[in-house]
Amino acid sequence: MHPVWDWLVAIYLFLGGLGAGAFLVAATLEFTGKRYEVDLSPIRLVGATLPGPLVALGAVLLIFDLGAGLREPWRIFYMFTHFTSVMTWGIWILSLFVLLSLVYGFLEVMDTYPMAWERMKKRLTFLQRLPLRRVKRIVAAVGSVFAVGTAVYTGVLLSAVGPAIPFWSTSVLPFLPIPMMPLLFLVSAISTGIGLTVDLSGNLALQDMQKRLRRLPLIHLALIGLEAVLLGLLLFTAFADGGAAAQAAHDIVFGPRSLVFWILMVLPGLALPFVYHACTVALRRHSRILELVLGIGILVAGLVLRYLVLVSGIPVTL
């Protein structure tokens, strides 16, 4: 049975996670006060303004994966109605997240460029009473809840399929009935979000980012370690479960997909970043170029991970 969901859905899941992760980076900077202590404007601007368009783009691309829904787009409104379906939850969570991140992006730009904010207030006088910083914090807080919801939902979408596709509903551990996909996708979302905002944008725009965020290598190491552990557990539990789940895990690690898995996912997403950041801590030196390349690698790995999970969704043996 050919995989029902292919590249378009993988891109949608990837963009959903990326947008969510990037938003959480911006929200973290907002709440830890780092935003005001240090000038990290490229990171927070990217994290505030890109998620909305990115997730919206993913959703639009997904419409092209629909059948009748593409020819008669008004049917898409019906997708908001069936609340036992994880897909309906997802469409609500994503819609609200896109809305909130677009608003937050606008507010962040206004906060960064006070002259633009002044001109906006002159044109739209009702904005003059708006306590910008307070509204920003509220939007960041609510937006963060929906960001976590977005990232987790991409995993629940798969795990909710249940016994039909055993690999997708693999548990954290064989005896623990907690699905792994939501957790793994959440951590991967944060990882790609940091890759985009900090590794890519931060290094592109800022000369001495390392001096400003001294804890960064440790955060990277912890996150990569966590993602590696979760991925390892997923494969271990899938092997232990046997059947179609074990077949899927085997295909990924040893089988026809193994090259893509090791070279395009594990290497750029886990191994290389881990080694690099460990060296940064040990040698107290860093390289902007390497971090830029690693940032791209982390994004590629995030997309490849989702693609691999999708196409490895082997149906249960009857």
Added chain:
Amino acid sequence: MDTKEKECLPVEKTELSRRGFLRLAVASGVIASVGPALLQGCSSQRDTTEAPSARYALVIDTTKCTGCRACIVACNLRNKLPEGQSYTDVLDETTGQATWFKPVQCQHCANPPCAAVCPTHATYTHESGVVLVNEKLCVGCKYCMTACPYHARIFDETRGIAEKCWLCLDWVLKGDLPACVEACIPGARIFGLTDDPDSEVSKLIASGRAKPLHPEFNTHPAVLSYIIA
């Protein structure tokens, strides 16, 4: 932001300390791991332990099936499906040295996972117990195709909707047989009414010879049941 503005900023009392941030991260992680597990319980299927009640029953006697696949041809012709597509499939099974055949199609479950995951209510259960697809509501998202553990669904590329066995309900409601039952040469498909205790299907089900397929899926097939040697 210019330096003057930086100096004038009051200390934000609502800032998150490192410890607070870590606490929040751990809490999110816990919610993210336990939450979906709990919600999945509420979302996917209703938990029903009642006996499936549908008006019709289709018993597949695998001891009689010869694997001729006339049922597949009949279904393909009746529903005008493209070459190679059918709502029913016949699987080759091996037990020890013996090869036997297992026809599989939509089981018309009382607890259908396809209906639970459908975002538009396109998949629904008819009053007779037959699970149908409303072609006007289906958007072709294919979620039902991933969720059916019996792999009963196919995708119609020309209309962009997901389809499956609908038990030839128009014929059945008039008292006729579904196409696959009519075509079965060895008599491996037995069709009848469940509220008639004298019907062959009622007797087979009551005797316990005919059982649902893969009850561990928790889907409670309401129409289809199997006699497996």
